[in-house]
Amino acid sequence: MRTLSAVFFLGIIRDRVLYGILVLAGLFILIPTTSSLSIRQAGELSITLSFSIISFLLMFLAVVFSSFSVWRDIERRYTSGLLALPVSRVNYILAKFVANIAIIALCSLLFAGLTYLTVSYTCSLYPPATPLVWSNIFLAIFYNMLKYTLLAAFGILFSTVSTSFFLPIFGTVALFFCGSMSQDVYNYLSRSAATDVPLFIQKLAAVFYYIIPNFSAFDFKLAAIYSLPINSNDLWLTAGYFVLYTAIVLFLACFFFNRRELR
Amino acid sequence: MKKFLLLLVLIGLLTALQFPFSRYMAKKSLKARVGFVADSAIMRFASADHKETIAALLTIKSFLYYGQLVEEKRQGSKNVDFSGLSRLLHTASRLDPYNFDIYYFPQAIIAWEPGFAESVVDLLDYGMKYRTTDYMLPFYAGFDSANFLRDFEAAAGYYKKAGDLTGDPFFAKLTAQYLFEANQTGMAIAYLQAMLKGATNPVVRKTYEQRLAALEAVATIERTVQRYKEREGKLPVTIEQLVQSGDLAAVPVDPFGGIFSLDADGRPVSTSYLLKRK
Numbered sequence: 001m002r003t004l005s006a007v008f009f010l011g012i013i014r015d016r017v018l019y020g021i022l023v024l025a026g027l028f029i030l031i032p033t034t035s036s037l038s039i040r041q042a043g044e045l046s047i048t049l050s051f052s053i054i055s056f057l058l059m060f061l062a063v064v065f066s067s068f069s070v071w072r073d074i075e076r077r078y079t080s081g082l083l084a085l086p087v088s089r090v091n092y093i094l095a096k097f098v099a100n101i102a103i104i105a106l107c108s109l110l111f112a113g114l115t116y117l118t119v120s121y122t123c124s125l126y127p128p129a130t131p132l133v134w135s136n137i138f139l140a141i142f143y144n145m146l147k148y149t150l151l152a153a154f155g156i157l158f159s160t161v162s163t164s165f166f167l168p169i170f171g172t173v174a175l176f177f178c179g180s181m182s183q184d185v186y187n188y189l190s191r192s193a194a195t196d197v198p199l200f201i202q203k204l205a206a207v208f209y210y211i212i213p214n215f216s217a218f219d220f221k222l223a224a225i226y227s228l229p230i231n232s233n234d235l236w237l238t239a240g241y242f243v244l245y246t247a248i249v250l251f252l253a254c255f256f257f258n259r260r261e262l263r
Numbered sequence: 264m265k266k267f268l269l270l271l272v273l274i275g276l277l278t279a280l281q282f283p284f285s286r287y288m289a290k291k292s293l294k295a296r297v298g299f300v301a302d303s304a305i306m307r308f309a310s311a312d313h314k315e316t317i318a319a320l321l322t323i324k325s326f327l328y329y330g331q332l333v334e335e336k337r338q339g340s341k342n343v344d345f346s347g348l349s350r351l352l353h354t355a356s357r358l359d360p361y362n363f364d365i366y367y368f369p370q371a372i373i374a375w376e377p378g379f380a381e382s383v384v385d386l387l388d389y390g391m392k393y394r395t396t397d398y399m400l401p402f403y404a405g406f407d408s409a410n411f412l413r414d415f416e417a418a419a420g421y422y423k424k425a426g427d428l429t430g431d432p433f434f435a436k437l438t439a440q441y442l443f444e445a446n447q448t449g450m451a452i453a454y455l456q457a458m459l460k461g462a463t464n465p466v467v468r469k470t471y472e473q474r475l476a477a478l479e480a481v482a483t484i485e486r487t488v489q490r491y492k493e494r495e496g497k498l499p500v501t502i503e504q505l506v507q508s509g510d511l512a513a514v515p516v517d518p519f520g521g522i523f524s525l526d527a528d529g530r531p532v533s534t535s536y537l538l539k540r541k
């Protein structure tokens with residue numbers, strides 16, 4: 001599986017789409033100028049913008065190289081050729097996932113470096129109100145990486161059950177939005193003010209809340225931007241949630257891919 | 264060659280169009296420039312992983328919108344959609360309640376507009392739930408409560424909160440003064456002088472300087488009225504009366520373009536929007 005992961009990883013590295021996404025990382029150059037538009041918190045704004053760019057680019061990476069690449073392999077019949085070799089379907093899926101983790105981790109590392117440079121530079125020009133806590137910033141980037149790794153796992157799952165690229169691409173993007181808002185919807189419906197919402201809708205929302213991934217749990221941006229304390233319990237719980245959820249999604253992906261008829 | 268010429272003509276036409284186009288864009292209303300901003304609950308869902316960025320961009324957009332009107336000397340309530348600005352900043356606060364710009368900008372600009380102080384205090388109250396160690400928000404809310412809403416008990420409460428956070432006896436002094444409703448204009452001038460010291464943004468500085476000049480004119484009239492009353496045993500009816508009696512060299516100029524006069528209690532009022540009494 002290691003060889004297969006390396007092959008997939010090199011395949012992504014050679015892909016022009018990756019270079020397109022990395023060119024977009026040039027947006028980091030604009031951060032100090034854009035941050036100067038803030039009245040009193042240019043330093044904080046530079047961190048906010050860095051996180052936005054990282055999220056935007058990692059989402060592209062997760063969607064394109066998980067869902068799209070598996071679907072493309074099947075469409076071009078690479079998968080059939082590959083599976084004719086002594087490679088199990090489970091290994092194929094896991095190798096795809098490992099290659100995705102590697103590329104997301106590598107890009108996150110690169111973006112963390114760019115964040116360090118741009119934020120340090122901006123804060124040297126406009127010192128923030130509270131001292132920067134770099135460990136919070138890097139932790140937030142790390143958990144962002146976990147979030148998009150989980151999204152990539154879903155991209156792979158969708159591509160194992162779909163015959164077109166619509167479900168893998170749009171399904172993954174839709175899931176990202178649903179997973180990002182599920183906590184807010186759940187909180188809203190749990191409030192007493194939501195009594196006008198029918199009970200059936202409330203129950204349905206609760207079921208969805210537990211089924212779809214809760215991406216807002218991975219969000220430590222506020223703590224990073226405003227140097228707020230992070231509870232270590234939250235970190236461990238979220239890490240545990242990531243491991244278990246990803247394992248289940250990959251299990252399902254392997255299960256469906258094993259039963260899929262390939263041309 | 265012909266294709267190259269065509270390209271040059273197209274670039275020339277586009278350049279020529281840029282001037283009327285940018286004028287048209289500059290005249291757009293807040294809604295047209297910032298765009299329709301949905302309810303905060305919807306915005307939270309729609310902004311997904313970019314809540315803090317959207318909040319910062321909304322605040323910057325509203326500030327740039329106001330900044331341009333200040334440059335064009337069109338900052339009066341007739342030209343500025345203050346309700347829209349206030350709604351937009353309330354939405355931004357729900358996306359990122361820690362962003363200080365969201366509170367600083369309305370405090371510097373919107374709170375001074377007649378009828379908007381309550382909404383700004385409401386925004387500051389919301390911010391205080393999150394920025395729990397920041398004394399500036401209760402300090403702002405205290406000033407607005409006393410100066411605009413005339414709720415001195417609430418003002419004293421806010422100043423006490425600011426004092427508890429900083430341990431600075433200055434706030435205890437303010438609390439006591441507000442409880443006795445003493446020297447409102449002097450307090451407002453002291454507040455503006457303090458804010459002006461910390462203000463770095465040119466638009467905010469300009470706004471503070473203009474207000475400070477207006478309040479200093481008001482303070483001059485108030486002092487003169489007091490002197491006149493002590494000497495004559497009655498209140499003057501008009502400001503011109505103070506000029507005729509030699510107490511004032513001339514009728515002070517309202518930097519907001521209004522004309523000063525005295526109300527029935529001898530307090531200065533102005534026809535400009537800023538100094539109208541409630």
